[in-house]
Amino acid sequence: MDNYLTKTSETERPEFKIPDFIENMGPEQIHERMMASLPEDIDKMPGGFPFDYTMPTAAIASELVHYHLVRGLMAAFPEYAWGDWLDLHAKQAHLSRKPANKAAGSLTFIGKPGTVIPKGSMFCTAATAAGSSIDFLTDEEVVIEEEGRATAAITAFEAGKKGNVSQGTIVLAVRPISGLTSVTNLEAVTGGAEEETDDALYRRIQMEHSMQSFSYIGNDNDYIRWAKEVPGVGDCIVMPAWNGPGTVKLVLVDQNGEPANEKIIQDVYSHIVSEEDRSKRLLPTACSQLTVTAAAGLSISYICTGLIYDKDTTTLEQAAAEFERAVQQVYSEARESGTLIYNKVRSLITDLPGIVDFETFLINGEEKNIVLSKEEYPVTETVSFR
Incomplete structure (x- = not known):
């Protein structure tokens, strides 16, 4: 079989x-x-x-x-x-699999005032022993201003997680630009995601069926479903009447569990409001204002010591990676309840392939629950298995 x-x-x-x-x-x-x-x-x-x-x-x-x-x-x-x-x-079920999403962010340019950075200019990270360089394209044409600085939105050349890079890593111009002295990304580039998995697509199918297909009354499940139809969206927190009657705020997390970037935020807003074609509008008429923002990431660190494991079937690195994937589902539950429950996360350890037992497990250095505010979403910072 x-x-x-x-x-x-x-x-x-x-x-x-x-x-x-x-x-x-x-x-x-x-x-x-x-x-x-x-x-x-x-x-x-x-x-x-x-x-x-x-x-x-x-x-x-x-x-x-x-x-x-x-x-x-x-x-x-x-x-x-x-x-x-x-x-x-x-x-x-009137759905389709979400394609791989391209990471997006911004670049800051330093150089001679008046220097033009054309739209579509390619910049990249430095190649390392671990992998080749990663390319990005500017989404707009910008001109370096009098103070010698300019900023442009960028999108990864290829879709997928590969385009998610840390701040200060995009430092090279693929083709030299006269007058440009240096370039870098002052913030991390995020939002890159692989094609939607079978399990994630099935959950959306299940949600669609549970809502008996097209519901446009604008309840919380409708907004979650609409947001998750957009490539790159991993989860959505709905805050109804957050600024008075007829107002709704959507707080987004991308498919990697990180706060959504500006491009994903705009894509979700455009998908629901459809300002250019009202025939495709999903937003109920009774809602006078829709606000879409990124979740406030609450950094979570995990330490697990004294691990006993089968060395023939796993390694500490593999176990940590498996744990990081498994804890994402617990994050979704924590978002709904407002609490990241220590015992629920702790129980994931012995469920990992090859793990037999362990001595201590700490979340942010303690053995207790983590309380989340309405707009907070847990984000894994470090996982240390030893």
Whole structure:
């Protein structure tokens, strides 16, 4: 059986159970029934022509049942479907898989006043032993002002997490620009995300079905659903009537668990309000003001010591990476309840593949819950497993 039957720690989808009618359909069992159906005067001994000629057919019949029929059953239901098959279920729910998103940010240029930085100019990070340089394009043309400085919005050349880089790392011009002395990004470039996973797409399908498809009354679930339709959005906090009747604020986190950047914020606003084409407007008429902002990231650090683990199946680095992925789901629950529960995060450790036991586990240096404000969203700063 292939890995489509395997339930991972990252998914909320139920595990597929083999139907009862597929039992007793192994090659030997099918072949035994085939031989039993032959006339009595036919040689049924192993090595005989009837035996050897029917065994391959039994093997193929078993493959059809155990592999192709099972995959067909799984593809028929969104709970178990994958890839293109899940995309078809999404289409029935009026959804589509979100494509990979390009990271976005800004660059600050230092140079001779009057120097023009054309739109589409390419800048990059320095190549390292760990990887090649990462390219970015300017979204607008800017001119260095009298004080010798200018700022331009940029977008990663390629979509995906690769474009998320730390501040001060974009320092090179791919092609020299006369009059430009230096360039850098004063803030981290964020928002780059991979194509939406099967599990994330399934959760949106499930949400759409639970809302009985198109609901435009503008309740909290509607705003969350609309926001998550935009590439790069990972989660959304809804604050109704935050500035009086008819006002709604959406607080966004990107797919990497970081506060959403300005491009994602604008994309969500445009998707819901649709100022240029009111026929596509999702915002209910009764809502007079929609505000979209980034979540205030609350840095969370984790320390786990005294780990006992199976060195044949995992390493401390792998376990830390698995934990960082698993804790993202707990963050979503914490956003709803307003508290990051210590015991719920702690329980993730022994659920990690290969982890047997550990001695201490600390969140921000303590063994206690973390309380979040309405607009705060936990952001993993460091994970130390030792």
